[in-house]
Amino acid sequence: MNIKNYINGNYTNPASNDWLDNYEPASGKVYGQIPNSSAQDIEEATAFAKAAFPHWSGTTLDERSRILMNIASGIEARLEELAQAESRDNGKPVSLAMAVDIPRAASNFRFFANAITQFSAESHESVGLNAMNFTLRKPIGVVGCISPWNLPLYLFTWKIAPALAAGNCVIAKPSEVTPMTAYLLGEICTEAGLPPGVLNIVHGLGHTTGQAILEHKDIKAISFTGGTKTGAHLAKTCAPMFKKLSLELGGKNPNLIFADCNYEDMLATTVRSSFANQGQICLCGSRIFVERSIYDRFKSDFISKVKELVVGHPSQEKTNLGALVSKSHLEKVEDYINNAQAYGGTVLYGGKRVSVAGYENGYYLEPTVIEVDSNDCKLNQEEIFGPVVTIMPFDTEEEALALANGTKYGLSATVWTQQLDRTMRLSNALESGIVWVNTWMNRDLRTPFGGVKASGVGREGGFEALRFFTEAKNVCIKY
């Protein structure tokens, strides 16, 4: 199946006729090709986006909202097809794509269709000076949205929906590793009545297509989700051009488990927060710290539960873990496991490739639990982004906090305790953008979403996203 770019409402081939292979992780086979778009394609897409901007930015909020609602319904109407496509492209279980990825993509559009009708700006009366200030929130113009492979349509639409709702025209690039659902989104947008040129979806590699988006002078803002190293490169490229930047980057999220927690709830959720989507969610809790008095019990119960997880073909209903996203990613994750000893840990369970009958070349890996005795080791400091967690005991709350904060990252943290005062102390002191207490991945789309330290700059979600995708202009009137 050949994927095309979606530019000005039409599906087109890349100008250079340069194509990349698209792999199916479950079988390791090439199943299609995607454009490797060049600066010429970005130039063309941007010209159409610029031409569409005056009309789209002047469209009433009701009308914008109606079209975004149509897109949400269009995604829902094709739930099964999109879930199958996401699973085939990414290797994730179809059941996960059906329950999470695709419904959430629809929710993103529905949420911002509603949010834009409630978005407002402030006014400030300069009392005694006979002046009135009011703020206009103007769409930026043409903006770039660049997303990763782990939750392909979910994260792609998390950027596109607020950008469009705020009145911008968009040049969007999904990951070259998982382009399929982004490709299908074009069709849905056309059917929903989105005018041509308002959303343009271009495919290709980061250093070709992505780089051309960064460097285009008329693309005024970039919303990016991906790795920390790529984020640093984006910042370096975009800063001298004074582009607005939102960066959602990597994580190494701590999971603090105290002896007073609701044990069964914690255990079930911790298995999920470790291995959902093969551990390839930026919010997965990859460093598990457990209070020493329950450490041995946890270790044994956790490993028993992990042993029950089924690694298998993504289309099988009983599959808990599908395939990892690519061969190179599988090899990267395996490097951490194979060198666990040298990198500071002991593999307690898992670590081996899984051969799935009929799909022997797929990228399957056992869920892996590694015990470490220090937080300073490579296994606890580097983002592995696969089905691998480390476990380690702690003695005091102070020590747990220091361990949690002891990385360069700061995306999310999970705390398991029944104590209110401890909850409050830790919620205040944890260096992360998101703190979950006695839960995980519990999302309300109105809340600010993002990380601190090397996990990013800026916040997505709710009105934060609409603020990012608009410029504030103050108007002062003397009377």
Ligand code: NAD
């Ligand atoms: P990546 O940084 O390799 O790629 C992300 C996107 O950036 C892709 O579309 C890629 O083509 C593009 N890109 C790469 N180089 C570029 C360049 N020079 N110019 C412009 N674009 C470029 O990340 P990935 O491997 O696709 O995704 C995994 C990473 O994403 C992990 O680190 C994970 O933690 C992170 N992530 C973060 C969040 C979050 O919300 N903070 C969510 C999901 C994933």
